[in-house]
Amino acid sequence: MTRPIRLGMVGGGNDAFIGAVHRIAARIDGQFELVAGALSSTPEKAQASGAALGLAADRTYDDFKAMAIREARIKNGIEAVAIVTPNHVHYPAAREFLKRGIHVICDKPLTSTLPDARKLAKAVESSEALFILTHNYTGYPLIRQARQMVAEGALGDLRVVQVEYPQDWLTEAQPDDNKQAAWRTDPTRSGAGGSTGDIGTHAFNLACFVTGLTPESLSADLQSFVGGRQVDDNAHVMLRFEGGARGMLWCSQVAPGNENALKLRVYGSKGGIEWEQENPNRMLFTPFGEATQILTRAGNGMTEAFAAQTRTPGGHPEGYLEAFATLYAQTADVIRAHTPGAPLPSDPPLPGISDGLAGVQFVDACVTSSRKNAGWVSLG
Amino acid sequence: MTRPIRLGMVGGGNDAFIGAVHRIAARIDGQFELVAGALSSTPEKAQASGAALGLAADRTYDDFKAMAIREARIKNGIEAVAIVTPNHVHYPAAREFLKRGIHVICDKPLTSTLPDARKLAKAVESSEALFILTHNYTGYPLIRQARQMVAEGALGDLRVVQVEYPQDWLTEAQPDDNKQAAWRTDPTRSGAGGSTGDIGTHAFNLACFVTGLTPESLSADLQSFVGGRQVDDNAHVMLRFEGGARGMLWCSQVAPGNENALKLRVYGSKGGIEWEQENPNRMLFTPFGEATQILTRAGNGMTEAFAAQTRTPGGHPEGYLEAFATLYAQTADVIRAHTPGAPLPSDPPLPGISDGLAGVQFVDACVTSSRKNAGWVSLG
Amino acid sequence: MTRPIRLGMVGGGNDAFIGAVHRIAARIDGQFELVAGALSSTPEKAQASGAALGLAADRTYDDFKAMAIREARIKNGIEAVAIVTPNHVHYPAAREFLKRGIHVICDKPLTSTLPDARKLAKAVESSEALFILTHNYTGYPLIRQARQMVAEGALGDLRVVQVEYPQDWLTEAQPDDNKQAAWRTDPTRSGAGGSTGDIGTHAFNLACFVTGLTPESLSADLQSFVGGRQVDDNAHVMLRFEGGARGMLWCSQVAPGNENALKLRVYGSKGGIEWEQENPNRMLFTPFGEATQILTRAGNGMTEAFAAQTRTPGGHPEGYLEAFATLYAQTADVIRAHTPGAPLPSDPPLPGISDGLAGVQFVDACVTSSRKNAGWVSLG
């Protein structure tokens, strides 16, 4: 086996949600070894979190910049860093590592503001290192297959895209000590978008990833249903794509009965597909005029190429963490094959800086459109 | 048992779809007897169709006006008429019966144009007879219960309505001899709306029926994906309701894999519900923070009042025809209790002229909005 | 339209369940007209029930024998009779009509005892009239298609049959005034089998109907879980068929969460199918090594021949009553084409006396096997 890649982490201290997910994802296929971290902006918490994770004391930092500087210098310093902080820290943190040639694996959305997103894009462009954005839902094997099916014309000319991402955890105002809720509903940390930034970007990204369509413009009607909330908690969006396809996107954090119900449906002149994240090991495919087929992960109807991206036989369900891990495993492959300064390759289809920029533009356009009474706003 | 009500029918000759449905619906509970018809505008076909249905020769008419005149005069003439023609005939036919005091049971949408709809509304107002519009999906027992649950506050303050009605039968251009497709895609017979008129009105009506909300305005993006089609075959609509609730409505006839997939989801501050027409004997109900419950028709979780509107115990599925039949059975009750000139009572909640007018306004607003690049158009 | 067939009914008075179902089923396709009845063995109730159904007073009988005698004599007497009494009355009632040339449509199970079943078989054999047993689940269009698919070899050589029919309505002891529970758990009226007779016979019949297999023997372990119950309320049965296929059958009336969950799965060397009665408009079909297909009633994957046996397009769900009605409609066709003394034709595949006899033998074998500690008992 090739040696695991040395990984650092910014954010992800005790009580964080997504940091722990990244650590498991990095571990599942054994391609990364976590060796350094600036796990919190609070020094004591940074230390305690590092100790809990078994990091060496001298590689537990209070500050991501100090970490970038030192790790870039020392022998066996980190080769890649996972940035799992609240959104507004993504850009300043990523910049420090990118400029020192350390690969960045960054959680989504790319940044909390569009200017930051553009600055980060420049930082990526001028870096010798790679930048990967963890739009983890693109790691699901059947999503990969769906993308391929669309590309190969199994659905004919695309016409309609329906994507939705309802949740219910913000149905009521949150107590102040709910850290996850606190930063995600604070525009200074999360950005101007609430549900649009947190989950709408995933939905938007997934629709683009699978269809390969270029979004042209959108019309958005955003709401904040819970009193006192400063960002949207529900969004209704109409989409127009180049070439004439149209779409609808719904994201919500106030829809009781929905945990994490990301769902994508794509229809074309020859067929349709339907996939739901909460039961991700199956996808419906209907060639027009024929019976609907249930394609299963690693089962009948899945092509060998995509079956190879899974770890267990059909019927042994893989889930959220495995899809996330596939991004990490493929990132490891890409890092190992990387020539300094080369761009992120298109195969495997890892989300990168352009997807991140598109996501922040999506949020910005949603907010702008909604302020203009849902007038159309161009994308890209 | 009370004597069955004498029923006539306009439209519904051989090869028609919805006429046969009305006849079965009228028959299931034994409350109507079909005794007269003007089943086709083609005389030979009218005669052949009447004979096939066992109608007496002297009560088989070539022309709905002749039928209205004679049936109003003869002893034991029809008491009610079902109008199941293409949309553009609804108004002229209904008018003839209404003015002669014969109750009208009319298929949806109300008319093919908004002016016709307004004229029909006046005709109803000045008639001594009743007017019922067969928005048949309102007859499903769990839909009735959903309406009651919303009214009683089980969902709290309503926030989000998601309604969709995808089909796939018009994914490709239809051969000329497909009668159903021919008139439904001909604006002179169907009206300016295609999918919006044919199925969008059902979706819109169902959302209003269950929520009790008053729609305020809409923004619509309509498409005709199949070359040469003169009306929309896919529609994306954003809705605003009085009081702040918001909605999305999608209807499509070009979504491969969808047969008749009407689905309604309603979310409020205290809970959510979800119901799908293709498996109508169950409904999901989630009180916020609790496990989702599967309410079943005539089963656990259904109130006795609504269980009484069904014919079989839980687990013995009722379907489309039974829901339709419930409208007919309740229409019979209402007819028997009717005082000439009295309005349609609100209980049972039978759809009537105001629902029909709202539906045609919906179609008109969709077409208008779409022509204005999805600008907001007021409803009502 | 051909004239409706004149129908009488034995049993089915006020408060009965299955009588009302038969009446609706007979009415849906307009092929029968109910004109006479001996609706209850209690004279006042018979009269009241007849009046409630609109029967003429002189055709409302207190006694099925008197009804058979008079209806056979009068002009325009009944041509067919539906027998919907508790099981122990099936034989004595059917005999009176069969011997007078009146066709019998009888609810299942055939009789409450095996001797009665054999006597009834002889009565059918010597009658000029037809005998149809309402194993109504065989009327579902997809079940008809499944039978055809098996016959045509789509599943290859059959190996395994899994059939189950769980309910939960007898989970607790029933109050004395529950009439349905009372006779169904009384061996003198229901027969020696409880769940085996009431629902096990349906499951057994459905398995045989679809597979065409001849059952050879069974091993049964019956239970009465509720104290004081005199018949089985749960049964575990292993089946052996001629040619080597094997099966399991489970029926239960004490399985909380199950309303009427009849389910059939059949597996062969080339494929498998799966169908559930509570969502009967779809069936899963897996050709071995390929993706599972969702076949839908009147939709893609259904053959035209079977689509013709339905009333509504795909996506407009038909249910229990429509399947039941198909048996009635096809019975009407068969009656009209009948030559006195000719046997029930094999096409359409209406269940008849041999299916009824097999069902009673099944119950008898289950009881016998269970008393012998689940020893194998031959069938047929």
Add this chain to the structure above:
Amino acid sequence: MTRPIRLGMVGGGNDAFIGAVHRIAARIDGQFELVAGALSSTPEKAQASGAALGLAADRTYDDFKAMAIREARIKNGIEAVAIVTPNHVHYPAAREFLKRGIHVICDKPLTSTLPDARKLAKAVESSEALFILTHNYTGYPLIRQARQMVAEGALGDLRVVQVEYPQDWLTEAQPDDNKQAAWRTDPTRSGAGGSTGDIGTHAFNLACFVTGLTPESLSADLQSFVGGRQVDDNAHVMLRFEGGARGMLWCSQVAPGNENALKLRVYGSKGGIEWEQENPNRMLFTPFGEATQILTRAGNGMTEAFAAQTRTPGGHPEGYLEAFATLYAQTADVIRAHTPGAPLPSDPPLPGISDGLAGVQFVDACVTSSRKNAGWVSLG
């Protein structure tokens, strides 16, 4: 973080299925470090497999006994070993490690023969080390909760257990180079049971784990449908439990359309539960007389204690590997708290030697019963 436990592996070389699963499961929660292995009985393959996994050359063994001897002696030798060979090697391998105080994590079934199982039970009894059997399905969080619910009486007195485990991968004879099929259908390596040993033991174990019932006896009808196959590929089993509950168990490897469709249903006097392995993040629970509830992993209806055994919030599906990993993580906890010679604690409920012995007895009883024409055979 506590130091990871040093783990060795016997079996699991290149191309093996379950070895890779164990390695991922051991890695997910970071509690184990794989440092030694006897990965194949073929020396070159053992070496190649060790190298591929990054094991040091001096800790890559050709032979499990040599490995046990050396690892027990060296400083920082393995603390635990995972045995993932074909079944007939479980006993001889486990014995070598147990006698040297190295904890054993063994795949199921326990052994290929009942005498071996009994000898292994003695070896465990006399060892200072622990023995864990990876009945991995017991690691699913909702299965843990189901067990607790039953124990606390949520279902009342148990009556009926329905468990099934159909697959389809052996529907046809397998090519000789299918290693997985080869040993699993070879009685000298797999044991006398085919599907009963490979998957029936899982089903049996899961039923006992959740219900807490003691199985008393069984009646089994086994089949080998594919020509030339030496072991069963389909089994029908009736179960009797102490206290009067009864069950059915079906396992099959020849049921087209089933990938790994383990399903458990348990019914009692107060309620029922239903769970399916292929969609393991939800479980149905019906308190008798109330609406069925959908309990979700880490969601509404799950108790906090069990939510703590998961890694992601509700709606972020965990799967097969996470359930497996939970056994590993809890094994690590138990190993760290272990006093030499102490028995496996009952909390957490890790499967151990008694479960393994019960499984082999189950297979033995199935084979014996089937040979006696499905006569009842005592268990335990």
